[in-house]
Amino acid sequence: METSRLLKIALVAYTAFTVGFFIYLPVAVIIVYSFNDVPFFIPEWRGFTLEWFVKAFTRRDVVTSLWNSLYIAVFTTAVSLALAIPPTFYVVRGRGRVKDLYMLYLMLPFVIPWIIIGVSLYIFYWYLGIEKSLLTAALGHIVYSIPLIVTLLAPRLYSLDPDIERASMDLGATPWQTFRYVVFPQVFPAIVSAAIITFIWSFDNFVISYYTLGGELTWPVWVFSVIGKQRNIFPVVMAVSTVIILVSTVVIAYIVKKGYVDIL
Amino acid sequence: MRRPTGESLQRLRIFLSNLPASAYIFIMFYVSIGILIAISFTVPRKYIVEWSFTLENYVRIFTDPRFLSPILNTFLIVTVATILLIIVGFPIAYYLARVNPNLGIKLIFFLIIPVEVNYLIRVYAWRNILGENGFLNSLLLSLGVIDKPLTFLFYSWFAVVIVLIHEWLPYVVIPFYVNLVGIPRQLYEAAMDLGANRWQIFRSITLPLVKPAVLTVLFIVFIPSLGEFAIPSLVGGESGIMLGVLIDRYLSDFRLAFGAALSFILLLVTMGLSILMIKIFGYEALYQR
Numbered sequence: 001m002e003t004s005r006l007l008k009i010a011l012v013a014y015t016a017f018t019v020g021f022f023i024y025l026p027v028a029v030i031i032v033y034s035f036n037d038v039p040f041f042i043p044e045w046r047g048f049t050l051e052w053f054v055k056a057f058t059r060r061d062v063v064t065s066l067w068n069s070l071y072i073a074v075f076t077t078a079v080s081l082a083l084a085i086p087p088t089f090y091v092v093r094g095r096g097r098v099k100d101l102y103m104l105y106l107m108l109p110f111v112i113p114w115i116i117i118g119v120s121l122y123i124f125y126w127y128l129g130i131e132k133s134l135l136t137a138a139l140g141h142i143v144y145s146i147p148l149i150v151t152l153l154a155p156r157l158y159s160l161d162p163d164i165e166r167a168s169m170d171l172g173a174t175p176w177q178t179f180r181y182v183v184f185p186q187v188f189p190a191i192v193s194a195a196i197i198t199f200i201w202s203f204d205n206f207v208i209s210y211y212t213l214g215g216e217l218t219w220p221v222w223v224f225s226v227i228g229k230q231r232n233i234f235p236v237v238m239a240v241s242t243v244i245i246l247v248s249t250v251v252i253a254y255i256v257k258k259g260y261v262d263i264l
Numbered sequence: 265m266r267r268p269t270g271e272s273l274q275r276l277r278i279f280l281s282n283l284p285a286s287a288y289i290f291i292m293f294y295v296s297i298g299i300l301i302a303i304s305f306t307v308p309r310k311y312i313v314e315w316s317f318t319l320e321n322y323v324r325i326f327t328d329p330r331f332l333s334p335i336l337n338t339f340l341i342v343t344v345a346t347i348l349l350i351i352v353g354f355p356i357a358y359y360l361a362r363v364n365p366n367l368g369i370k371l372i373f374f375l376i377i378p379v380e381v382n383y384l385i386r387v388y389a390w391r392n393i394l395g396e397n398g399f400l401n402s403l404l405l406s407l408g409v410i411d412k413p414l415t416f417l418f419y420s421w422f423a424v425v426i427v428l429i430h431e432w433l434p435y436v437v438i439p440f441y442v443n444l445v446g447i448p449r450q451l452y453e454a455a456m457d458l459g460a461n462r463w464q465i466f467r468s469i470t471l472p473l474v475k476p477a478v479l480t481v482l483f484i485v486f487i488p489s490l491g492e493f494a495i496p497s498l499v500g501g502e503s504g505i506m507l508g509v510l511i512d513r514y515l516s517d518f519r520l521a522f523g524a525a526l527s528f529i530l531l532l533v534t535m536g537l538s539i540l541m542i543k544i545f546g547y548e549a550l551y552q553r
Contacts, residue, residue, distance in 0.1 A: 004462070011359040018356060019374065023433060026389035027378045029399075033392075041392050043399045083288060086281035094278075105286070109293045111483055112534045113491020115508050116300075117293070119527045123303060123520055124296035127313075143292050146285050175277065204382050206494055211515075220382050224494065227388055234388065241381045248380040256373065 031245065034238035040231045041238075052239035062240060065222035072138045072218060073203040077195050079138075080145035085191075088150045092157040110147035117143050118211035125212065132214035140212040141202045148201065149194050156190035196255065200248075297531070304524035311518050321525035331510065335529070338506040341421050341496075342489045345428040349436045349485060350478070352429065357440030357477075358470075365445070372441065375434040383431050387498050390427050394418045419501025427495050432485045439484075443477035444470070479545040487534050 033041060037049040056062050091103050109117060121140045125132055160183065168178040184191075206220040213221060219240075226233045307314045308321055325331045360368040378386070393399045394417040401413040416422055447470070455465045493508025500506065507530055514523035 008363055011355060011363055015356045015359045015371075018352060018433075019371065022430065023375065023378055025393060026386045026430065027381060029389045029392060030381060030385065043392065043397070043402050083285040086278075087285045090278055090282055102282075102286075106289060108535075109289060111487055111538045112531055113488050113508070115491035115493055115511060116297070116527050116531050116534075119511060119515060119523065120296040120300040121292070122515065123300050123524060124292075126520075127299055127303075139292060143289065146289060200380070206382070206384060207491075220384055223382060223384050227384065228498065237385055237388070241385050244382075245377065245380055249377055252373070252376065252380075 027245065030238045030241050034235065034242040036235070039235060041234045052235040053243070056236045056239040056243075059236065061217075061222060062236065065217050065219045066240070068134055068216055069203050069219040072134055072141060072209070073199045075135075075138045076141040076145055076202040077199045080142050080149055080198055081191065081195060083142070084146045084149035085153070087146070088153045088157060091150060092154050093162065106150060107147050109143050110151065114144065114205070114207045115211075118208040121208070122211040132212055134213070134216055134218075136214070137209045137212040137218065138202075140208040141205055144208070145198050145202065149198060152194040152197060153187070153190055156187055160186055192255070196252070300524045301528055303521055304528045306521050308519060308521045313520060321522050322529075324522075325525060325529065331526075334505045334510050335507050337421070337504075338490055338508075341424050341504065341506060342428070342486060342492075345425045345432075345489065346481070346486045348425065349429055349432055350481060353433055353436035354440055354474075357437045357444055360437075361441050361444035368441065368445070372438060375437055379434055384494055384498070386430065387427050387495055390423070390430070391418060391499060394423055394426070418499060419504070421500065421504040423499040423501075424496050424504040424506070427499055428489055428492070431495070432489070435484050436481050439477040439480040440474060443474050447473050475545055479541060482541050483538070487538065490534055491530055 034052055035048050035050070036045060037047040037051070087102075087106055091099065091106070094102070117140060121136075121143075124130075125136055130136060165178050165182055168182045169175070173181070204220060205218075206224060209218045209221050210224065217225065223237055227237065303313055304321060305317050305319070307316055307318050360371055391398065395401070396413045396415060396418065398418070400417065401410075404410045405413065451469055452465060455469055460468070491508050491511075492506060493512050496504050496506040497509050497512070500509070507526065511523050511526045511530070514520075514526065
């Protein structure tokens with residue numbers, strides 16, 4: 001069919017252009033110009049240097065902010081997973097009006113803009129006189145991470161057969177043993193992918209951290225605080241981004257290849 | 265064999281295992297939102313909260329065009345960006361799911377890589393592309409297409425839309441892809457056997473069945489973008505001002521009552537839109553994949 005071949009060619013060209021050019025343009029700019037020998041950004045090439053990488057990883061504020069982001073993301077992911085797994089089962093297995101209302105209760109923090117969570121916690125901490133810190137920011141991330149994990153895990157749990165769990169219980173396993181040896185192995189890939197997404201979102205979260213952090217900054221908040229003000233900071237930011245792209249691509253490729261995740 | 269107490273024991277177990285998450289959400293979300301709402305009805309004071317009820321903040325917001333126009337602007341920008349996102353993203357998902365399924369997963373992987381760079385930094389990279397001394401302008405200048413730099417490209421609502429599209433495109437392609445892959449091939453074959461042409465198939469099979477993906481996109485792109493403040497404050501300039509920027513302005517000035525009132529309006533609007541969307545698309549669309 002002539003038209004279908006034409007359509008195919010058009011779609012290939014379109015996809016290649018949009019992904020290759022539009023999506024990757026800023027990323028390419030960041031990677032290439034993180035090696036450019038100019039202490040600020042200009043759209044011309046002045047020679048290769050690794051200076052910005054050395055500078056980035058010897059600057060205390062940069063390194064600290066990266067560690068802070070890591071700390072918050074790990075804490076958020078671990079606590080949110082522990083909190084969110086039981087409600088996911090209830091949302092999937094429960095029936096009736098109570099469950100529907102509970103679902104709404106749980107999902108609301110997820111279907112509103114993050115700035116509302118940030119602002120309300122900002123006022124909440126201020127009103128209760130709680131001093132803001134890395135912990136208060138992580139506690140803010142957990143608010144949206146619980147419904148996020150429920151959303152990510154629920155479709156997977158639908159495909160579990162409850163009869164297998166009943167069989168395990170009938171054979172004398174405790175609920176914990178049933179979860180550990182029967183349910184957990186089946187949902188493990190889904191839990192890993194939920195954990196990865198929760199981690200990345202938390203690591204990258206700007207707006208909630210912005211309102212709930214104390215004096216110590218995370219990476220995105222640090223970037224926001226310097227990027228408009230210091231002209232010569234951008235090469236350093238680009239260098240860190242290049243490293244982040246490299247590391248996370250390798251990690252994600254490894255996890256995908258090992259088959260730990262099912263994205264779909 | 266169930267013991268007589270099995271049923272109620274089971275219930276108790278479900279209740280207790282759900283308790284930590286429910287209590288957490290209650291305190292950290294519902295209570296703090298409650299405080300926010302209460303404060304939004306107090307007299308506007310700087311640095312302090314004076315507990316006397318007033319509608320002053322809301323009256324001001326709804327009568328002063330300085331507040332109304334950013335609110336309308338927010339809707340305009342986010343609606344335009346969402347429509348464009350679906351138009352730009354759907355063909356990619358369609359190509360991956362229907363035309364070249366082998367490439368599908370791999371390309372999804374490539375779509376995720378740019379997301380690894382924090383969006384603030386991507387925003388800044390856009391500034392170097394679209395800005396007055398950016399790539400695009402220097403290219404057009406050197407080609408002689410223009411003789412002075414184009415300024416509407418940056419610090420404008422145009423820039424906000426471009427950056428929003430760039431930020432969210434992967435999140436639009438993936439749900440559509442997942443949705444399209446899930447449509448059984450037999451449906452298409454049956455339609456072709458019955459003599460339907462391409463357009464009829466697209467219209468009566470593909471379109472109705474991608475409804476869940478549209479709903480997903482509205483929930484993960486449209487709603488969160490309504491509260492965006494970093495993008496418009498970095499690239500929006502005056503014409504790209506949004507509600508989030510206003511909220512932040514009052515909050516960093518520590519005029520809490522007013523900032524809280526603006527936030528509550530945003531909350532009400534997004535909740536209203538969410539309910540409307542679920543009414544239109546059906547509750548089940550949330551579960552379907």
